[in-house]
Amino acid sequence: MFQNIPYEGTRSEQFAQVLDQLKALIHDEPNAMANLANASALLNHFLQEINWVGFYLYDGKELVLGPFQGLPACIRIPMGRGVCGTAAAELSTLVVEDVHAFPGHIACDAASNSEIVIPLLKDGQLYGVLDIDSPIKNRFDQEDREFLERFVQILEGQL
DSSP states (O other): OOOOOOOOSSHHHHHHHHHHHHHHHHTTOOOHHHHHHHHHHHHHHHOSSOSEEEEEEEOSSEEEEEEEEESOOOSEEETTSHHHHHHHHHTSOEEESOGGGSTTOOOSOTTOOEEEEEEEEETTEEEEEEEEEESSTTOOOHHHHHHHHHHHHHHHTTO
């Protein structure tokens, strides 16, 4: 059972608490959709100053909206287009300080000003991306990136 605990200590200590919570949430659960749904809810609960968090899943052609927390979103994103499509095509994390300056940015929520996208792999192949938006410019730093990449690695072990 998930318990709403106060996150205490340094950012690194708080990140470690969330990683432990994720491990407990997905332990022995084989259903990827259930795990991704709980993962997006956990991040939405923990992260401050965000307005959208969720997953886009690769269907072999494009990214399709998966489990998320936030306002209704774009349903399909072509590979190589926008922050999500670019991160998916390059199989690399993208941290965008100002989405309005990103070439080809897809504006699903006009309130979003910064974004981080981390590819999610299964057996070395693209499975989807974790996408997090913030209304704050330059919201995501190197420590956020490292934490979220570890978060995704844990999820990858349950896909």
